[in-house]
Amino acid sequence: MPPTGNPSSAGTSGPAVPAVRRHTFRSVAPVLALCWLAVFFDGMDVSVYGAVMPHMLDDPGFGLTPGAAGTIGSWTTFGMLIGSLGTGTVTDWLGRRPVLVASVLLFSAGSAVCALAGSPELFGAGRFLAGLGLGGLMPICLALVMEFAPPRRIALATGLLMTSYHVGGMFATGLGLTLAPALGWRWVFWAGVLPAFVAAPLLLRLLPESPGVLLAKGRAADADAIADRYGIARPVPADAPTQGAKGRLDAIRALFHPGARWATPLLWLASFCGLLLIYGVNTWLPQMMRASGYGLTSSVSFLLIINVGAIVGMFVAGPIADRYGPVRVAVTWFLLTAGGALLLGAHLPLGLTYVVVAATGVVLFSAQVMVYAAANRVYPAHERATGIGWVTGIGRTGAVVGPWLGGTLAASGNDQLGFTVFALAGLMGAVAIGVVPLARRIGRRADEPSPEPVRA
Numbered sequence: 138m139p140p141t142g143n144p145s146s147a148g149t150s151g152p153a154v155p156a157v158r159r160h161t162f163r164s165v166a167p168v169l170a171l172c173w174l175a176v177f178f179d180g181m182d183v184s185v186y187g188a189v190m191p192h193m194l195d196d197p198g199f200g201l202t203p204g205a206a207g208t209i210g211s212w213t214t215f216g217m218l219i220g221s222l223g224t225g226t227v228t229d230w231l232g233r234r235p236v237l238v239a240s241v242l243l244f245s246a247g248s249a250v251c252a253l254a255g256s257p258e259l260f261g262a263g264r265f266l267a268g269l270g271l272g273g274l275m276p277i278c279l280a281l282v283m284e285f286a287p288p289r290r291i292a293l294a295t296g297l298l299m300t301s302y303h304v305g306g307m308f309a310t311g312l313g314l315t316l317a318p319a320l321g322w323r324w325v326f327w328a329g330v331l332p333a334f335v336a337a338p339l340l341l342r343l344l345p346e347s348p349g350v351l352l353a354k355g356r357a358a359d360a361d362a363i364a365d366r367y368g369i370a371r372p373v374p375a376d377a378p379t380q381g382a383k384g385r386l387d388a389i390r391a392l393f394h395p396g397a398r399w400a401t402p403l404l405w406l407a408s409f410c411g412l413l414l415i416y417g418v419n420t421w422l423p424q425m426m427r428a429s430g431y432g433l434t435s436s437v438s439f440l441l442i443i444n445v446g447a448i449v450g451m452f453v454a455g456p457i458a459d460r461y462g463p464v465r466v467a468v469t470w471f472l473l474t475a476g477g478a479l480l481l482g483a484h485l486p487l488g489l490t491y492v493v494v495a496a497t498g499v500v501l502f503s504a505q506v507m508v509y510a511a512a513n514r515v516y517p518a519h520e521r522a523t524g525i526g527w528v529t530g531i532g533r534t535g536a537v538v539g540p541w542l543g544g545t546l547a548a549s550g551n552d553q554l555g556f557t558v559f560a561l562a563g564l565m566g567a568v569a570i571g572v573v574p575l576a577r578r579i580g581r582r583a584d585e586p587s588p589e590p591v592r593a
Contacts, residue, residue, distance in 0.1 A: 168282065169294060171344045172298055175278050179275060180303055180444075181328075182244065184305070184444065188310045189317050204544055209261040211537045212264050214533055215533075216266065219272060220269040221273070234344050240273030241332045241333065245333035247264065248267055249326075251267065272533065279525050283295065292459045296454055299506045303502060306447070307444045312325045313440075345367065346363065347522075348369070352372045391520050397577070397580065399577070401515070403572055406566075407508045409532050410471070410569065411471075412539070413535030415502060423439060425553075443494050443501070445495060446495035447499065450501075451506065454466055463508075470503055470507060471563045471564070475564045476563075477500065477501070478563060481494065509525060511570060
């Protein structure tokens, strides 16, 4: 009769090996849920400015102009750029959890400054401070989810994580439609202080540290215990990021190793285009649609509809990418986004416009998520946080350009031209991400030694 009970202890004289959980979505659900909560506030902040901007522009005591509004939007994303590049590098050194909690607290402090600001200049400083904190949320959460998710479901896990971004955007739009008209736009920014009291304590208490980071710090037993608890493979030295300042410089140089030296700048360009679209649309869609002749309520509600479409897109894109690859999905989604942007500029009937806005939301936001999923296939485990941090960080330059460009066009009375600019960004993003597989092959071939000539 075959032995029963714990197979790890049957017929052995050594210490029992702890049971390892099966690696499924259910086993890593706590990590996904906590990261989902953190990214929710990122999405809320990205949309909140666009949702309340019409009210801020109509506030005579504040003195905000369309040109200054676009500049302030760029300050926010410039802070995100610095935050992404910084945290994507130091999180391998200091740890995922403490840097993530610090990012949440910094974001909440910036939101408090915005709520109290008496001038556009002080408001812009608050947005920059919030951007520094927000810049760290995305790369850290993406790296954690990709590390803990089942290998064949990484694209799906990434898509599920990013649904929170758009639920946050919908929540912000709801605040813009209800709270801002009733109590004023400042109360919407007070909602951004809540993460310090809700998310930060939960993350500090419940979020596990990366096993790879723990191994790099010499805490092998703790790393193995967390890996076993969540059903993931125990980390090996190759998965551990190099520690110390020299290790951080080595991690950045590794982004240009033979398999990635050409793919890395293409991923940066694709991320630039994707984030230009996301931040440009989230910041200026209500005002652009208002300039096209739609009412204020309808214009703000378009922001809600596009985020509803985005949530659907995350559920659609993930499974497709797990089957056909994130690059193919990203190319298709970028091209469809370009077509949607052109249709939005055509001033269609209101009902049809809602359909186009929702359909554009399905593909616009998940195209950027597929860029992150593609980056996961380019960089190995010990380079993942740094690689994704830099893809996100360099891409934030697009997030800087998008709001600034929208403000420049609005100030000159050329709001409609924004739809054409967004369409061109979608086309450029499709080309950039589509060339990544070829760039990886070229990089590997260039590193292969040339065969020695055969001597007679």
